[in-house]
Amino acid sequence: MTKTYRVKEIFYTLQGEGAQAGRPSVFCRFSKCNLWNGKEESRAQSVCDFCDTDFVGTDGENGGIYSAKELVELIASLWPGKPSPKSRNKNQGSPYIVCTGGEPLLQLDEPLIEVMHDYGFEIAVETNGTLPAPEGLDWICLSPKADAELILIECDELKLVYPQPLALPESFNYVQATHRYLQPMADASLDYIVSDAHQGLSQSNTQKATHYCLKHPQWKLSLQTHKMLGIE
Ligand SMILES: C[S@@+](CC[C@H](N)C(=O)[O-])C[C@H]1O[C@@H](n2cnc3c(N)ncnc32)[C@H](O)[C@@H]1O
Ligand SMILES: Nc1nc2[nH]cc(C(=O)O)c2c(=O)[nH]1
Ligand code: SF4
Numbered sequence: 131m132t133k134t135y136r137v138k139e140i141f142y143t144l145q146g147e148g149a150q151a152g153r154p155s156v157f158c159r160f161s162k163c164n165l166w167n168g169k170e171e172s173r174a175q176s177v178c179d180f181c182d183t184d185f186v187g188t189d190g191e192n193g194g195i196y197s198a199k200e201l202v203e204l205i206a207s208l209w210p211g212k213p214s215p216k217s218r219n220k221n222q223g224s225p226y227i228v229c230t231g232g233e234p235l236l237q238l239d240e241p242l243i244e245v246m247h248d249y250g251f252e253i254a255v256e257t258n259g260t261l262p263a264p265e266g267l268d269w270i271c272l273s274p275k276a277d278a279e280l281i282l283i284e285c286d287e288l289k290l291v292y293p294q295p296l297a298l299p300e301s302f303n304y305v306q307a308t309h310r311y312l313q314p315m316a317d318a319s320l321d322y323i324v325s326d327a328h329q330g331l332s333q334s335n336t337q338k339a340t341h342y343c344l345k346h347p348q349w350k351l352s353l354q355t356h357k358m359l360g361i362e
């Protein structure tokens with residue numbers, strides 16, 4: 131039987147966060163996470179309790195249950211001009227997929243990566259780092275969560291949501307990363323089309339993260355620029 135992948139939503143936007151912020155990207159949001167079941171009533175008891183994302187089910191934009199070929203064809207149809215292996219290095223921006231979720235490493239595997247590469251995409255992943263990564267990823271963004279043991283200890287960027295009292299930045303010194311970012315924790319329960327109250331809340335986490343980076347210059351600040359821009 132053909133293997134299938136459960137996907138919440140797929141959309142074309144700019145990467146909002148971290149070292150690749152501003153880069154046109156097709157986001158593929160896989161369903162399910164191993165650190166929260168996605169239900170509000172169990173958020174407080176979950177390992178990861180601040181998630182800002184709905185990753186339950188397959189009912190979002192372009193969501194569904196797909197074979198590798200169906201999934202990559204759909205992703206490719208959202209890239210302007212449609213990518214092909216030849217469209218890499220052609221001075222028109224490398225086709226780029228960001229695999230996120232939920233936790234994408236519950237599903238993303240080498241056969242799917244191979245098809246994505248066949249279509250000319252570079253492949254990035256946003257992961258909580260608790261599961262092994264398949265071979266072939268072009269960019270790993272590792273975002274550790276307090277109380278969740280890290281399996282991955284090498285990445286392109288370490289992007290720590292801040293503050294997490296039980297996951298202090300200095301406790302990740304052992305992780306090999308080209309870039310280290312603190313990303314202010316946004317209040318997960320409020321819509322980000324900002325009310326004044328929300329702005330107040332997230333500003334204080336932004337101020338704390340700013341202060342930490344200034345004191346510890348190996349860390350840089352990552353702002354969720356897509357929320358400021360009002361894009362997905
Ligand atoms: C929704 S997660 C999905 C990928 C993966 N499960 C992970 O946690 O890295 C995508 C990114 O959003 C970050 N994130 C989640 N909730 C956040 C919040 N309330 N404020 C800031 N960043 C958040 C995560 O840490 C991660 O870097
Ligand atoms: N524009 C945009 N950038 C992002 N970077 C990481 C995101 C995520 O939810 O994984 C995200 C997202 O949802 N939208
Ligand atoms: S932030 Fe990532 S690890 Fe945490 S619940 Fe959301 S999808 Fe799962």
Ligand SMILES: [Mg+2]
Pocket residue numbers: 182183
């Ligand atoms: Mg997001």
